[in-house]
Amino acid sequence: MVMLETYTDADAIAASRGDHECFRHLFDRHFDAVHRFLQRRVGRQLADDLAAETFVQAFRHRDRYDGSPDARPWLLGIAVNLMRRHYRSERRQLDAYARTGIDLVAVSGFDNAEERADAANQGRRLARALSSLRDGDRDVLLLYAWADLSYEEIALALGVRIGTVRSRLHRGRRRLRALLEAPAEPARDHLKGDESSR
Amino acid sequence: MKDLELLRQFRSETTPPSEEVVASAYRRMLAESGQAAKSGFDARRGRRVRLALGVAVTAATVAAVMAFLPGGNPGGPRSAAAALSLVARVASEQEAVPALGPGQFYYMRTMSFGLNGLWEPERSPYLYTRTDLDEQWFASDGSGRELLRNGKATFPSERDRLKWIEAGSEDLQSQRTHDEKFPGPKGGLEGMSKAQSGYTGIPQPNLSDLPTDPAALKTVIEARKGVFQGMPGDGETFDIIASTLRSFYAPPKLRAALYQVASELPGVELVGDVKDPVGRPGVAVAYPVVPGLQHELIFDPSNSALLGERWVITNPDASHLYSGIPAGTNLMWFAYLASGIVDSMNERPPGVVDSTN
Incomplete structure (x- = not known):
């Protein structure tokens, strides 16, 4: 079985031209990563749909694949392309986070209120900064920071x-950097109250 | 860098997609090919991977696999000894590359990968990987150039990245380039002690004056004399053979003798038909370096070239160092991409395209 582990994505895509089931290799290897990237951008619900559509599109256009051993950049490119219809939704969620300190997208990983408040303050600055970027700049920055793609892969x-x-x-x-150094605007009190009661 | 660190932590807590979501996405993808109805989706991830790869092999490479796997094609080699003897015979019939002329260089291009941080958990309590590209040009007097381009350091998990930050964000030599020209030894290669040579020593000797009779070569290697330094033992012999095959330039007759000596070494096992780290088909043999870890040599049986080497974890339970790392993980690999004779230290052999000079 050692040799099986050496199969590249390009091999799987090539084999899938003869046997569609071989595309499953690509799905197994990358679905979670694509889903995670999308979830961080637009939330879990939309990520469920867009990640599935990413692989539908990938399968449909597999003849155009360039033969690179790792298909992750290609798949993330498709995912970003599909996301374009949802830029407004992404910006709206980021704006809401920046104003209120409540992130509707993220899952809270903090146990106490103090940690949550610190994270929310930092998060509000980041949300404001991300929301203010041009969509194309945000795509590049997040592929670099969240998906760990190199310049060439992006x-x-x-x-x-x-x-x-x-x-x-x-x-x-x-x-x-400029927005991280700027002071955060105070969050709206009534929404802050909502947050602490969550 | 603080901005990127903060950004990487932003929304880093995510929830994996549920099995239902994954199954539904998979059915949706298969619907594209009209196969959804007849596909039995198994939600257990590991099983899906094995099934998928099994299908890929069946579709593409049955004949090649059968030729080299133990118990496969009755006409193909069933042991490491048989596979190595076959490739030794191929090498013995090849023509040697002409000697380097004045102003000429022998060029080698190697890609390497390492899973780093495993051996010193106290000093670096995190793991990271990096793939590098190394090019070397050697003249006949031992002088030359090395151009090493480090790839991007990557952490296997978010936990490793956070541990790296916690430990002081050590410089991981990510995406660096080292370009160095080195002089030859005084008096040229003839003046260099052969004891100084070896895989890690630059420059390395021309190996053409070593015995090409397998029995004589075996005696020299086992005596650990001349270029063959090292501890006693079969594992060390296997490593010495590998080092010599990957060295400066091992002419075909010497290559044949080295493969033949390896074929007679106890403990060497046939892995079978594999793809090398960059996807080229080859045959692999392995020697268990320490419990749970094996050193594999991958060669092209059609032209006797050493394609690559890798060190693979075979049993994670054999050492606490591998604990939690899946069997089959590569700790390190080398892929020997190209070699040939060129006329300057800025030149590469025909077909080797590179954007950097």
Whole structure:
């Protein structure tokens, strides 16, 4: 069985032209990662749908695959493409978080109120910064920070040049740093009360 | 870097998709091919992986697998000894590469991967991986150039990344380039003590004056004399053979003798047909380095080239160091991508495309 573990994504995609079931290898390997990336951007419910659609699109267009051993950048590129219809929803959720301190997308991992409040303060700044970015800059920054893609992989995923990736990343990080250093606006009191009672 | 660290922690707590969601997504994907109705989806992840890969092998490589797996094609090798003897015969019939002329260089291009941090849990309580690309040019006097480009350091899990931050965010040499020209030894290779040579020593010697008769070579290797330094033992012999095959340039006759000596070494096992770390088909043999860890040599049986090597965890329970790491994980690998003779230290052999000079 050792040899089976050495199969690359490109092998699985090539084999799936003869036997569709072979595409399952790609699904097993990457579905969770694609879902996690989408969930961080638009929440779990929408991520369920978009992750599924990502693999439908990938299967449909597998003949266009470029043969790279790792298909994750390609799949994330499809996921980002599908996300474009939901940029407004993403920005709305980020804005709400920035204003209220309540993140409708994330699952709380903090046990006590103090930790939750610290995280929420930091999170509000980040949410404000992410919301204020151009959509394309946010795509690049989050593929870099959340999906750990290299410049080359991001360029491949988004179908842009590496120079574009560099400039978008530079612009996004500059904006992020500026807003992280700015003081946070106070959250709305009534919503804060809602949060503590959750 | 603080902005990126904060961003990486932002919304890092996610919930994995439920089995229902995964199953539904999978059915939706198969519906694209009209197979949903007849596909029995098994929600147990591990089983799905094995099934999928099994199908992939059946579809694409039955003939190749049968040729080398133990108990497979009756005409194919069933043991490491048989596979190594076959490749030794192929090597013995090959023509040697002409000697380097003045101003010429022998070029080697190697990709390597490492799962780092395993051996010193006190010093680095986290794991990270990095894939590097190394190019070397050697002249006949031992001088040359090394261009090493480190890939991006990646953490296997969020926990490892947080541990790395907690431990002081050590420099992991991520995405660095090292470009160095080195002089040859005084008096050229003839003046260099062969005891100084070996895999890690740059420059390395021309190996053409070593015995090419397998019995004579075996005697020299086992005596640990000349270029063959090291501790006694079969494991060390296997490693010395590997080191020599990957060295500067082992001519075909010497390569044949090395494979033949390996074929007679007790403890070497046939892994079978594999893909090397970059996806090229080859045959692998293995030696158990320590309990739970084996060193594999992957070669191309059609041209006797050493394609790559890897160190694979076979039993995570054999050492506390591997605890929690799945069997089959590569601790380290090398893929020997290209080699050949070129006319300058900025040149690569035909077909080797590189954007950096």
